Amino acid sequence: MTFDLEAIPPGDRYRILASLVTPRPIAWVTTQDHEGNLNAAPYSFFNVFGSNPPLVAFAPGNKDRRTPKDTARNIRETREFVIHMVDEPLGEVMVATSATLPHGESEVDLHNLATLPSQKISVPRIADAPVALECIEHSTIEIGTNRLVVGIVRFIHVREGLMDEKGYLQPGQYHPLARMASPDWYSRTSDQFEIPRPD
Numbered sequence: 114m115t116f117d118l119e120a121i122p123p124g125d126r127y128r129i130l131a132s133l134v135t136p137r138p139i140a141w142v143t144t145q146d147h148e149g150n151l152n153a154a155p156y157s158f159f160n161v162f163g164s165n166p167p168l169v170a171f172a173p174g175n176k177d178r179r180t181p182k183d184t185a186r187n188i189r190e191t192r193e194f195v196i197h198m199v200d201e202p203l204g205e206v207m208v209a210t211s212a213t214l215p216h217g218e219s220e221v222d223l224h225n226l227a228t229l230p231s232q233k234i235s236v237p238r239i240a241d242a243p244v245a246l247e248c249i250e251h252s253t254i255e256i257g258t259n260r261l262v263v264g265i266v267r268f269i270h271v272r273e274g275l276m277d278e279k280g281y282l283q284p285g286q287y288h289p290l291a292r293m294a295s296p297d298w299y300s301r302t303s304d305q306f307e308i309p310r311p312d
């Protein structure tokens with residue numbers, strides 16, 4: 114079976130690509146506008162791209178033809194965001210925060226998500242997330258109707274018991290959720306195994 118993407122409308126391309134390029138990590142992103150309204154939303158067009166500087170990127174689209182999603186709009190205003198990793202107990206509420214709310218209405222308040230202050234930026238983080246990455250915007254790249262927010266990670270919070278002091282994971286403790294076929298499929302990461310690399 115083949116797909117010629119040049120002959121396929123963008124919506125179908127999205128479904129095909131987003132279903133095949135899986136599993137994807139999920140960035141649960143908090144941002145604030147100038148008034149301090151706190152926003153949370155999940156983004157699975159996301160990954161880490163380097164460590165020097167510590168680089169992440171994710172791709173928030175538009176609400177409609179002209180209006181950027183609140184996450185992108187807030188980053189344009191304040192240039193700061195927190196990326197949280199999500200584990201299974203947080204899956205339902207993470208998906209609930211993907212509902213489209215009017216700008217300025219907070220998913221964090223709506224779902225009673227507890228927050229904690231960040232260390233190096235002013236955007237608060239979600240207390241129950243296993244991992245929180247405090248980020249500043251490096252740049253935002255627009256390609257066609259895609260928007261890629263590139264960020265530098267400045268500070269990391271890891272839930273107690275997940276990692277040792279040197280940054281090695283404690284075996285069997287960290288199970289981030291993965292995004293699978295579009296629109297609603299996910300995978301657990303509880304069945305992990307090791308393949309040693311050649312010398």
Ligand SMILES: Cc1cc2nc3c(=O)[nH]c(=O)nc-3n(C[C@H](O)[C@H](O)[C@H](O)COP(=O)(O)O)c2cc1C
Pocket residue numbers: 139152153154155156157158159172173174175181182183184185207208210211212213214292
């Ligand atoms: C698991 C998951 C992953 C998502 N990934 C993306 C994504 O990569 N890009 C995007 O534009 N929207 C994505 N969405 C949809 C947004 O979360 C949704 O449009 C949300 O309302 C945006 O919120 P905001 O306007 O507060 O930023 C995703 C939704 C879910 C449930």
